[in-house]
Amino acid sequence: MNAMPPPGDPATEPAAVTEAAQQSPPLTPTRETLHYAVRNPKLLIGLAVVAVLLLTGLVGPLLLDDADPNAYSGPQAAPPDGEHWFGTTSFGQDVFGQFVHGLRATFLVGVIGGGIAAMIAMLVGFFAGYRGGWVDEVLTMFTNIVLVIPSLAVLLIVNAYLGVRSVPVQGLFIGLTSWPWAARAIRAQTFSLRTRDFVDLARLSGSRTWKIIFREIAPNMSSYLFMTFILLFGGSILIASSLDFIGLGPTDGVSLGLMLQSAQQWSALQLGLWWWFVPPGVGITAVVGALYVANVGLDEVFNPKLRES
Numbered sequence: 001m002n003a004m005p006p007p008g009d010p011a012t013e014p015a016a017v018t019e020a021a022q023q024s025p026p027l028t029p030t031r032e033t034l035h036y037a038v039r040n041p042k043l044l045i046g047l048a049v050v051a052v053l054l055l056t057g058l059v060g061p062l063l064l065d066d067a068d069p070n071a072y073s074g075p076q077a078a079p080p081d082g083e084h085w086f087g088t089t090s091f092g093q094d095v096f097g098q099f100v101h102g103l104r105a106t107f108l109v110g111v112i113g114g115g116i117a118a119m120i121a122m123l124v125g126f127f128a129g130y131r132g133g134w135v136d137e138v139l140t141m142f143t144n145i146v147l148v149i150p151s152l153a154v155l156l157i158v159n160a161y162l163g164v165r166s167v168p169v170q171g172l173f174i175g176l177t178s179w180p181w182a183a184r185a186i187r188a189q190t191f192s193l194r195t196r197d198f199v200d201l202a203r204l205s206g207s208r209t210w211k212i213i214f215r216e217i218a219p220n221m222s223s224y225l226f227m228t229f230i231l232l233f234g235g236s237i238l239i240a241s242s243l244d245f246i247g248l249g250p251t252d253g254v255s256l257g258l259m260l261q262s263a264q265q266w267s268a269l270q271l272g273l274w275w276w277f278v279p280p281g282v283g284i285t286a287v288v289g290a291l292y293v294a295n296v297g298l299d300e301v302f303n304p305k306l307r308e309s
Contacts (some may be wrong), residue, residue, distance in 0.1 A: 036301045043301060046294025053287055057107055060100030069093070069101040069254045080275050087275035090266050095259075099279045102256040106237055106287060109171040109255075113236030116175025117182065118229045124179070125186025126213045130194050140187070143180045151177035155239070159248035167250050170243065174236045182228050189224060193217050223302040227295050234291040241284050256280040 037043055066073055072092040073084075080087045086095035128139035158173055159165055193199060194217070202212045218225070243249055244257025245264070263269070263277035 033301060037297075040297045040301055042293050043297025046290045046292075046297055049286055049290035050294065053103055053283065053290075054107055056100055057103030061097075061104060064094075064097050064100070066094070066097065069098045071097075073097070077271070077273055086279050087273070089262070089276055090268070090271070090273065095275055095279060098254050098259055099256070099283065101254045102259055102280060103283060103287075105167050105250065105253055105255040106240070106284070108167050109174070109240040110233045110237045110287075112168055112171025113174035113178065113240065114229055114233035116172060117179040117232045117236070118225070120175070121179040121182035121186055121228070121232075122218075122225065124183040126190050126217065127209075128183070129187040129190025130209065130213055130217065132191075132194075136187075139183075143183050143187075146177070147180035147184075149177075152239070152242070155243060156246075156248065159243055165249065165251045167253060167255070170240055170250060171236065174239050178232060178235055178239065182232060185228065186221070186225070189221055190217055193220060223298070227298050227302075230291050230295045230298070234288045234295075237284065237288055256283050260284075 061067070061069075070093055073094045074088045074092050076088065076092045077090050078084060078088045078092075084094050084096065086099055088094055089098075124139050124143060128136045128143075154177055155173055159170070162169065190213075199212060199216050202216050207215075240249070240255070241257035241260075244255050245261045247261055249255050249258045249261070257280070259280035260277055263273070263280075268274075268276040
């Protein structure tokens with residue numbers, strides 16, 4: 001009689017058990033998000049461009065010999081060379097020095113304007129969507145009023161009458177006028193989450209409104225809120241650049257939009273001084289474009305229906 005194979009012999013184990021043992025354990029939500037994030041080319045390229053430009057704006061001014069970007073430091077209208085990487089303006093100002101200082105101002109106005117707009121949008125959207133009733137009606141009416149007001153016209157009037165304009169003040173007014181569309185979107189998302197079981201459980205346990213909103217609802221919208229901030233960040237930069245280009249930018253500094261305005265005012269295009277207006281134009285396009293590309297990548301990471309792999 002043939003001897004029975006010993007227990008645990010792979011030949012006697014079911015194929016399903018062997019295959020299950022070879023499979024890797026399921027990924028947690030955080031690890032799954034990171035798994036797709038590091039494999040998304042749009043997100044990686046967008047973040048890389050933003051990181052390079054941000055590092056240039058932070059470190060670049062520290063490496064310059066002259067702290068004043070508007071100082072006269074070389075021959076007039078000189079093309080790029082080893083001493084002046086981006087050439088000089090018609091007044092002998094170093095374009096590279098203005099560019100790195102302008103990048104810093106661009107990111108600063110984006111952070112201030114986008115951050116203020118995001119905070120107002122979250123407060124209005126969360127409380128309107130969760131509380132409903134008369135609270136929702138009042139906040140929605142206020143949002144619609146601000147939404148129909150021509151924000152650019154308001155910014156033009158405010159900036160025109162300000163004696164001294166700075167980047168923080170500019171970011172403040174941009175943030176106070178660019179939040180309504182985000183508030184409406186957050187309200188709609190909150191309205192769909194307030195009837196979920198975990199929210200009902202928190203409500204029955206006696207938690208206060210603000211705790212339910214910021215401990216239960218907001219974490220479940222974290223990816224959406226982050227993408228909303230990116231859009232508000234890029235929008236603030238575009239609005240600030242528009243104000244700068246028409247001469248209503250900061251009066252005590254330099255920005256990429258002011259560089260374009262100065263180049264246009266002193267006929268850089270007609271004189272063939274391409275190195276004066278190309279860097280700030282490319283800088284604005286690169287920052288905003290990279291932010292929107294990264295936002296598309298994040299949407300693909302957080303939305304399983306859009307994932308390619």
